Amino acid sequence: MRRIISLLMENEPGALSRVVGLFSQRSYNIDSLSVAPTEDTTLSRLTVVTSGDERKIEQITKHLNKLVDVVKLVDLSEGAHVERELLLVKVKAVGAQRAEIQRISEIFRAQIVDVTPTAYSIQLTGTSEKLDAFIAAQAEGTVLEVARTGVCGIARGDKVLAL
Amino acid sequence: MEHLSGGDSLIRALHDEGVDLIFGYPGGAVLHIYDAIFRQDKIEHILVRHEQAATHAADGYARATGKAGVVLVTSGPGATNAVTGIATAYMDSIPMVVISGQVESRLIGTDGFQETDMVGISRPIVKHSFMIQHASEIPAVVKKAFHLATTGRPGPVVIDIPKDVTDPKLKLPYEYPSDVKMRSYTVPGKGHSGQIKKAVEALLAAKRPMIYAGGGVIQGEGAELLTKLTRKLGYPITNTLMGLGAYPASDKQFLGMLGMHGTYEANMAMHYCDVLLGIGVRFDDRVTNSDTSKFCPDATILHVDIDPASISKTVSADVPIVGSVTAVLEEMLECLDSMQQGVDDEALSAWWEQIGKWREKDSLGVTPHTNGVIKPQQVVQALHRITNGDAYVSTDVGQHQMFVAQHYGFDKPRRWINSGGLGTMGFGLPAAMGVKLAYRDAVSVCVTGEGSFQMNLQEFATCMQYNLPVKIICLNNQSLGMVRQWQDMQYGGRYSHSTYAESLPDFVKLAEAYGHVGLRIETLDELDSKLAEAFAMEDKLVFVDVMVDPEEHVYPMAIKGGAMKDMVLSKTERT
Numbered sequence: 001m002r003r004i005i006s007l008l009m010e011n012e013p014g015a016l017s018r019v020v021g022l023f024s025q026r027s028y029n030i031d032s033l034s035v036a037p038t039e040d041t042t043l044s045r046l047t048v049v050t051s052g053d054e055r056k057i058e059q060i061t062k063h064l065n066k067l068v069d070v071v072k073l074v075d076l077s078e079g080a081h082v083e084r085e086l087l088l089v090k091v092k093a094v095g096a097q098r099a100e101i102q103r104i105s106e107i108f109r110a111q112i113v114d115v116t117p118t119a120y121s122i123q124l125t126g127t128s129e130k131l132d133a134f135i136a137a138q139a140e141g142t143v144l145e146v147a148r149t150g151v152c153g154i155a156r157g158d159k160v161l162a163l
Numbered sequence: 164m165e166h167l168s169g170g171d172s173l174i175r176a177l178h179d180e181g182v183d184l185i186f187g188y189p190g191g192a193v194l195h196i197y198d199a200i201f202r203q204d205k206i207e208h209i210l211v212r213h214e215q216a217a218t219h220a221a222d223g224y225a226r227a228t229g230k231a232g233v234v235l236v237t238s239g240p241g242a243t244n245a246v247t248g249i250a251t252a253y254m255d256s257i258p259m260v261v262i263s264g265q266v267e268s269r270l271i272g273t274d275g276f277q278e279t280d281m282v283g284i285s286r287p288i289v290k291h292s293f294m295i296q297h298a299s300e301i302p303a304v305v306k307k308a309f310h311l312a313t314t315g316r317p318g319p320v321v322i323d324i325p326k327d328v329t330d331p332k333l334k335l336p337y338e339y340p341s342d343v344k345m346r347s348y349t350v351p352g353k354g355h356s357g358q359i360k361k362a363v364e365a366l367l368a369a370k371r372p373m374i375y376a377g378g379g380v381i382q383g384e385g386a387e388l389l390t391k392l393t394r395k396l397g398y399p400i401t402n403t404l405m406g407l408g409a410y411p412a413s414d415k416q417f418l419g420m421l422g423m424h425g426t427y428e429a430n431m432a433m434h435y436c437d438v439l440l441g442i443g444v445r446f447d448d449r450v451t452n453s454d455t456s457k458f459c460p461d462a463t464i465l466h467v468d469i470d471p472a473s474i475s476k477t478v479s480a481d482v483p484i485v486g487s488v489t490a491v492l493e494e495m496l497e498c499l500d501s502m503q504q505g506v507d508d509e510a511l512s513a514w515w516e517q518i519g520k521w522r523e524k525d526s527l528g529v530t531p532h533t534n535g536v537i538k539p540q541q542v543v544q545a546l547h548r549i550t551n552g553d554a555y556v557s558t559d560v561g562q563h564q565m566f567v568a569q570h571y572g573f574d575k576p577r578r579w580i581n582s583g584g585l586g587t588m589g590f591g592l593p594a595a596m597g598v599k600l601a602y603r604d605a606v607s608v609c610v611t612g613e614g615s616f617q618m619n620l621q622e623f624a625t626c627m628q629y630n631l632p633v634k635i636i637c638l639n640n641q642s643l644g645m646v647r648q649w650q651d652m653q654y655g656g657r658y659s660h661s662t663y664a665e666s667l668p669d670f671v672k673l674a675e676a677y678g679h680v681g682l683r684i685e686t687l688d689e690l691d692s693k694l695a696e697a698f699a700m701e702d703k704l705v706f707v708d709v710m711v712d713p714e715e716h717v718y719p720m721a722i723k724g725g726a727m728k729d730m731v732l733s734k735t736e737r738t
Contacts, residue, residue: 010347014282014294025287055475062472068291068311071347163346 002031002051004083004153006161007064007073011037011044015069019046022067028052028060032085032128032150040163043071047152049128074161076153083153086123087131088113090145091138093120100139108134119144167337169298170199170329173262176305178205179339182233184224184600185209186217190237191277192264195329209600209629212621214241216593218248219619222257223594224601226580227555229384231258231312232597238264239277242323243284247587249319250288254584255405256382258317260308261285265294265325281323290318298328302339310343315350316470317382351469354486354494362440362465362482363498369438370510371461371517372398375421375450378405378583379443379468385488386410386576389442392496396506399518401429403444405583408573413552418518419527422450423721424565427526427730427738430719432518433459434728442467443488446478447584450727457726467491526719526732527569532712535686539563539638539711542690543570546608546636549694554606555580555598559591559615562644565717567610589618595633596626606634606698613639613667613708623677626704634697635706637670640713648716652731674706684709 009015016035023030031049038045050060057075064070076083093101094117101120105112108130114121124134128151135143155161167175173196177185186209189197200208211217214236221232232252236245242263252259266275282292291311293304301324308320366372374396380389386409393400393416400410401421410417419426421433433439439462444450446466451458455478466473466480467488474483484491529540543566546554552572557580558564564581573579580598582590595609616637626633638644641664650658671681680703684693690709697705722729722737730738 014286014292017283018286021286055479059472059476066470066472068345068348 001053001057002049002077003057004047004049004076004081004151005061005064005073006045006047006076006153008038008043008045008071008161008163009067010069010071011042012069015044016046018067018069019048019064022063023048023050026059026063028056032148034150034152043163045161047150049151072161072163074155076155079159080156081153082156083127083151084125085128085131085151086125086149087134088121088123088147089135089143090119090121092118092142092144094118097139097142104134104137108137110134164336164338166334168195168199168329168331168334169301169324170195170331172298172301172335172337173305173324173329174199174203174206175337176302176339177233180305180309182206185233185235186211186220186597187235188214188217188237188241190241190264192238192266192326193235193241195326195331196235196262196264196324198331199329208235209596209625211593211625213619214244215248215589216619216622216625218245218259218261219251219587219590219593220597220600221259222248222252222590223557223580223597225252225257225259225597226594227577227598228601229382229577231260231309234259234261236261236263237277238266238281239279242279242281246284246288249285249321251582251585251587251590252319253288253290255378255582256317257319258312259319260312261319261321263321263323265323267327268296268325269327271325281321285321288319289321292321292323294323295325295328298330298333299335301328302337306340306343307345310345311348351471351485352487352490354467354484354491356494358482358484359491359494360498362484363495363502365438365463365465365482366396366398366440367502367504367506370507371435371437371514372396372511373432373436373439373462374398374400375403375433375439375441375444376400376406376409377403377442377444380406380409380488381443381576383443383469383488385443385492388489388492388496392492392499395496395499397511398506399432399515401425401433403450404568404581406443407568407579408576409443411574412572413574420568421727423452424569424717424719426569427524427719427732428518428521430721430727430730431521434726435517436462438463438465440465440467441480442492444468445473445476448477451478452721452727452729453724454726459727524732531687535688537684537687537690537709537711539566539640539715540570541687542636542638542709542711543567543610545690545694546610547571548691549698550606550608554578554608555595555602557581557591557594557598557607557609559611559618560586560588561612561615562640562648562715562717563610563612563615563638566638588615591615592619592622592633592635595635596622596631599631599633600629608634608636610636610638612644613637613641613670614643620673623674623679623704627678630702632700632702632704635704636694637706637708638711639670639708640711640715641667642713644713645717647713651716670706670708674704679704679706681706681708
């Protein structure tokens with residue numbers, strides 16, 4: 001089962017390594033990870049996408065909560081939420097391909113952010129599945145480089161992850 | 164306000180925290196701190212002969228007293244040598260504060276001389292760690308470190324201090340904080356009252372109840388309350404290896420230790436119970452055996468622990484209770500008093516009758532040799548007689564450890580000092596030193612094997628320097644006994660690298676070389692008299708080298724992949 005766990009942690013050296021270390025130490029999966037400071041500069045928000053059965057997820061959240069640097073945690077996938085990931089992809093774009101790529105980009109509401117005579121760099125945000133679908137929609141052998149941020153998310157409604 | 168350098172403020176902060184003893188070993192990165200130690204007389208420093216021993220000694224001190232043990236080591240190899248001891252403390256939830264020197268801030272990351280990333284290396288084996296960036300942080304960090312190490316589920320905390328931070332030329336105003344503020348750390352206190360009531364109701368409804376208590380009861384100072392609850396209910400109780408002493412071993416309700424080398428009756432009662440109260444335990448693999456689906460198949464499981472992550476980690480709890488053992492036990496007792504209903508006497512007496520039948524098996528029985536060859540269990544039994552079962556006994560790891568766990572019979576908490584989780588050979592002697600330093604008038608015994616003892620025997624010298632008259636009982640079977648036992652049982656008796664009889668030192672002479680007393684016992688008839696002789700020398704460290712039967716195995720022994728009822732009972736008998 002895929003889960004999205006978001007947490008607030010002390011914005012201090014070593015905090016990230018404790019979180020990441022916990023996953024490798026206890027052999028939990030990290031499918032994606034994103035982290036950045038919040039509006040409160042003493043706190044960072046980290047979002048990790050992981051997978052496992054109910055018991056494993058329970059252990060992951062318990063162990064994360066035990067980390068002294070972790071202040072607050074929420075499993076976003078427990079309720080309605082919005083998740084987004086940013087993709088930057090560079091594709092080979094020559095000849096008739098150039099128009100085709102533009103059409104696909106329009107369908108996905110992606111933006112072409114850089115252009116050379118032989119390549120496009122395209123930006124797209126959405127769920128991870130949408131980004132996967134966009135990459136899969138490119139003609140075979142044309143994808144030159146992929147950069148993804150990993151998922152970040154927020155609960156729908158009035159619920160907030162804050163102190 | 165007083166102005167102190169980083170080194171002085173560290174030592175002052177330790178003193179203000181109530182520390183009077185630290186174990187350590189000097190080196191380049193901690194020389195400013197050692198100079199601060201030299202210029203004061205409030206804190207005693209014990210110079211060990213290897214940093215691993217410093218951590219084990221602090222650990223032994225902590226297990227015996229409940230206070231945090233304190234260690235001071237230098238950077239690089241000093242820090243890495245301490246790692247085994249930190250991991251040992253971590254696995255058994257022992258409060259410890261380890262201060263490691265670090266190279267100067269400007270050298271960090273340059274592969275400087277004696278540089279190692281201590282915070283990184285120790286990360287998976289500490290409760291938390293700190294890297295000090297500036298001398299002004301020292302008092303607050305020390306305060307936090309002790310708070311973290313000793314509260315909640317205790318554990319080791321590392322403070323890494325770059326050398327420039329302790330520079331004697333940089334003096335700052337010193338003030339020790341009176342309290343700790345950490346927004347991300349809260350200590351569980353009371354358990355959930357509804358859950359506690361549910362647990363008590365389940366206990367009272369039980370036909371075949373069982374109490375399974377572990378190291379958490381000792382760490383949480385809950386032994387007295389546990390004993391009260393158990394006696395009130397009249398239920399059978401077993402202790403884990405870490406929990407020995409949490410309930411008096413000499414009491415009739417005690418079924419002995421459970422698990423891999425637990426008694427027949429304890430393991431059978433676990434398997435067939437219908438309500439299991441696990442308290443201060445973590446259902447670890449040496450208890451449940453490898454396949455948890457076969458564990459206590461009929462039982463409703465009530466689990467009390469201060470660490471939520473310990474609950475439903477390996478075995479799902481039907482009634483989970485997170486809280487301190489004392490708070491939960493107190494509330495359980497109150498709840499029990501307020502209930503109309505009592506225990507099911509009829510079912511309970513049938514259950515005790517069944518347990519009585521299991522006890523008749525006498526699974527720890529020892530058949531003595533008639534030719535004078537000493538069985539290792541007999542040595543532990545003799546030790547119990549001579550010390551009236553009231554000594555602090557530390558061990559190393561292996562067969563001798565299990566023989567002590569099975570046969571010494573601990574009646575009080577904090578008397579049994581062993582590395583249960585990590586299983587660290589070399590733990591025993593330094594731990595016994597820590598105990599002796601905590602309680603100068605108490606009898607501190609280290610039961611060891613000739614294998615384990617050679618892993619930290621350099622501490623003979625520390626014992627001489629600080630006059631630590633511990634008694635060392637070596638069950639010498641001239642082999643790595645537990646390894647050999649497994650090789651007997653699972654590898655067709657192929658003793659791959661587990662024997663070394665031809666190269667063993669003369670331990671009596673070795674003890675004498677360090678200025679101590681050495682004795683050797685070779686036959687059963689001299690066992691009691693020579694042990695008595697050793698214990699009569701109260702102000703001497705005496706090493707007693709007891710030659711024991713090398714063929715002896717530790718039984719009962721759990722059958723891998725089986726349930727708790729599946730045991731090997733002797734070389735020829737299985738359940």
